[in-house]
Amino acid sequence: xxEADALSPMAALARRADPDRFLCALFVPSAARxxxxxxxxxxxxxxxxxxxxxxxxxxxxxxxxWRDTIEEAMAGKPPRRHEVAGxxxxxxxxxxxxxxxxxRMAEARxxxxxxxxxAALERQLRGTAGELAxxxxxxxxxxxxxxDSLCRAGMAYGLAGTLRSLPVLAAQGRQPLPPGCLPTxxxxxxxxxxxxxxxxxxGLGIAREARSALRDLxxxxxxxxxxxxxADRDLKRLSSPDWNWAAAPAPRGGGxxxxxxxxxxxxxx
Numbered sequence: 001x002x003e004a005d006a007l008s009p010m011a012a013l014a015r016r017a018d019p020d021r022f023l024c025a026l027f028v029p030s031a032a033r034x035x036x037x038x039x040x041x042x043x044x045x046x047x048x049x050x051x052x053x054x055x056x057x058x059x060x061x062x063x064x065x066w067r068d069t070i071e072e073a074m075a076g077k078p079p080r081r082h083e084v085a086g087x088x089x090x091x092x093x094x095x096x097x098x099x100x101x102x103x104r105m106a107e108a109r110x111x112x113x114x115x116x117x118x119a120a121l122e123r124q125l126r127g128t129a130g131e132l133a134x135x136x137x138x139x140x141x142x143x144x145x146x147x148d149s150l151c152r153a154g155m156a157y158g159l160a161g162t163l164r165s166l167p168v169l170a171a172q173g174r175q176p177l178p179p180g181c182l183p184t185x186x187x188x189x190x191x192x193x194x195x196x197x198x199x200x201x202x203g204l205g206i207a208r209e210a211r212s213a214l215r216d217l218x219x220x221x222x223x224x225x226x227x228x229x230x231a232d233r234d235l236k237r238l239s240s241p242d243w244n245w246a247a248a249p250a251p252r253g254g255g256x257x258x259x260x261x262x263x264x265x266x267x268x269x
Contacts, residue, residue, distance in 0.1 A: 010037040010087055017044040020157075023257065024226040027264035028140060034087075035096045035139055036223070041084040042066075042102060043132050046109045051172065056112070066106050074099050101135040114175035118202075121159075121178055126151055129158025129227075137224035142217060149213035153228035153269075156207035160234035163200055164249040196245055200238035207231045211269050219267035228269055229260045 007015065014022040014037045021043075025036045046066060053059035069085045070092065079089035091097040108127025115121040133154025134147045142150060162169070162176050169176055181195045207228050214225045233256055237243060263269050 008034060008037065009083060010034060010041050013037070013044070013083065014040040017041070019252070020227060020230055023260060024223045024264070027223040027226065029220055032139055035091055036136060038084070038087045038091050039097060039132065039136060039139070042088050043105065043128075045084050046106055046128075049109060050113075050174065060110060063106050063109055067103060070099050070102050070106070096139065098135060098138060101131055101138070105131045105135075115178050117178050118199075122155070125155040125158045129161070130154040133157070133224055133227065137217075137221050140221040140224055142221035142224060146214060146217055146221070149210050150217075150224050152206050153210035153214065153225050153231070156203050156210060156231040156235065157227035159199065159203040159206075160231045160238065163196065163203070163238050164234060166196075167246060167248050193245065197239055197241065197243070200235050200243075204232065204235035204239055207235055214269050217269070222264060222267045222269065225269045226260055226264055229263050230256055233259060 011022070011025075011034070014025065018040050021040050022037075025033060025040065028036050046063065049059045049062040049066075053062060066085075069080055069082075069089065073079065073089035073092040076093070079086040088097065088102070092099055092102070104127055108124055108131065111120070111124050111127075115124055130151035131154070134151040137146060137150040166177075177199070180192060181199060210225075210228050211232065214228070217225055230252075
């Protein structure tokens with residue numbers, strides 16, 4: 001890959017804000033790579049709505065701004081002056097991104113925290129990381145029959161990321177999991193730890209079912225499924241009784257990057 005100063009603005013943003021998906025995007029055919037970087041940037045901006053807002057209403061206002069950006073682009077209005085909104089508008093107007101998918105991603109971020117139960121959590125994961133994975137697959141020409149499995153692969157990755165980041169999210173005052181599953185102390189009690197391990201095991205099952213269903217995904221679309229490699233590895237660690245839920249997420253190790261790269265190079269998850 002070229003040096004950072006040779007990357008496009010959207011590629012540089014993806015590399016800085018979402019290094020996992022940036023690495024996956026390196027296996028995207030070159031003609032579609034900038035579209036995927038733009039999609040990653042859009043997802044990052046949606047995620048930031050709750051990270052930077054002090055009050056829920058402010059997060060909803062930020063999300064509405066992105067809804068307006070999509071709708072204005074589809075109405076043929078000039079792109080908004082924003083490092084991500086501009087490229088998103090152009091991609092929409094050129095038909096490279098699906099406005100319905102982007103609106104669903106924004107809508108899913110509007111859900112209240114905490115989700116009331118696992119079913120609500122599943123809906124949020126499907127609308128966020130799941131919808132992102134499915135739209136990535138659509139851009140890369142994946143068969144429509146694979147969209148649901150791609151969505152489930154994305155859900156598993158989204159859950160793994162949430163569970164890995166619990167100490168950071170808790171410090172931000174976020175409650176991304178159903179009541180009783182968010183550690184608020186240095187070390188969760190045994191009942192809460194069991195709930196967290198059960199969530200991780202549930203996610204691991206989703207990841208492995210998705211991997212099995214995506215074995216024959218065309219090589220041109222493989223990048224859409226690659227996050228499930230990391231989800232499988234993360235959730236296996238998270239479901240271990242020895243996992244320290246109070247520890248901040250460690251940087252990606254070489255083993256994770258190697259596993260993802262090997263899957264990308266051979267074109268199979």
